[in-house]
Amino acid sequence: MLFRSDNVTAVCDEVIAAILAVNRGDAAPYGADETTAQLAGAFGAYFEARVSVHPVATGIAANALSLAAAMPPPGAAICHRNAHVNTSESGAPEFFSGGGKLLVLDGAHGKLSAEAVDALVRSSSPDRMQSAPPTAVTVTQGTEAGTVYTLEELAAISAVCRRHGLVLHMDGARFENARAALGCSPADLTWRAGVDILSYGATKNGAMCADAVIIFDGPHAAQLGRFMGQRRLRAGQVFSKMRYLSAQLLAMIEGGVAERNATHANRMAAKLSAGLAAIPGVRLLHPTEMNEVFVFLPEAVRAALARRGYSIRPRPEDPSVVRFVTAWNTAESDVAAFLAAAVPEAVV
Secondary structure: OOOOOOOOOOOOHHHHHHHHHHOOOOOOOOOOOHHHHOHHHHHHHHHOOOEEEEEEOOHHHHHHHHHHHHOOOOOEEEEEOOOHHHHOOOOHHHHHOOOOEEEEEOOHHHOOOHHHHHHHHHHOOOOOOOOOOEEEEEEEOOOOOOOOOOHHHHHHHHHHHHHHOOEEEEEEOOHHHHHHHHOOOOOOOOHHHOOOEEEEEOHHHOOOOOEEEEEEOOOOHHHHHOOHHHHHHHOOOOOOOOHHHHHHHHHHHOOOHHHHHHHHHHHHHHHHHHHHHOOOOOEEOOOOOOOEEEEEOOHHHHHHHHHOOOOOOEEOOEEEEEEEEOOOOOOHHHHHHHHHHHOOOOOO
16 A cells, blocks of 8 residues: 555544544534534635635545536536546536536646647637537646646636636645645635635545635635535535534644645655656656656566565556655655665666
8 A cells, every 4th residue: 555645544643633622512513513613714814815615525526516616507627638527536527517528638747738728718619509618727736747836837827717707726635735845825826826716635635534615705706606505415515514524624724734744745755756766767757746756667676566565556558657645644764665675686
């Protein structure tokens, strides 16, 4: 399981403590509890803005519900070809939006470019009955290639969205890892860069089962917030004991837990990436900018790891391509041991 994903880790101590703290007595159900009532104020302070916060259990739910609000029929959302919403969510955005369409673009290292987005929008005629008009753009931060959109890149995409009246959604499954990599504030990476709605990921960063849809005050806030409660209910995401999800979210943003966890994961990925790149025959496929490392591993390295008890999961498209993911609790000793095991005997 080592480096397989940041989904496989234990839950961080602060989140466990927060769950235990609310695990006393009774509380009003379905989000009417005191803990959930704190979310808007706490996340508003965190993002330095007026926000509405909608807890969900998974990132897929957060993305699907966000895009359902951002591309009402017959709308469409522009995304990268390798975006999680396009490759790994079994059509959830299309299903929950009532048939919304994903319009895919290519881009180096998992990123959309403002120029490509603008060209696609301009080529789409809103008067053509046979086409689904773009109503949203969704960016993954950090990307499926382990890279991070800079603030300038986001601002450029946002400018395109504003020019064409599109909603800008951010899939922030690893939002905190991207933020730690950029060294910026939550506000800088979201609404100040033009983001209208965010899928905030906490589970990969040390929570148990808590992500959130966060809607920022702005020109699209009323549209995005309308029916969000009903959408969550239909999706089975309005939990009777909501306090346990809300407590996790609060624990992550209080006391610097989210930033600490993400910074550590990124630092471990940098060590892993540098160590792998130093092994003859290993080639980095993308820059390592957060906690994901994509590499080409020659057969000799894969064989060395197998002989020493390490199992790796190659990418479906190529058995020589592997993604490694570090996490909030990755130990430096684990990185060192893995790197030592990856060196073929002839090199040693």
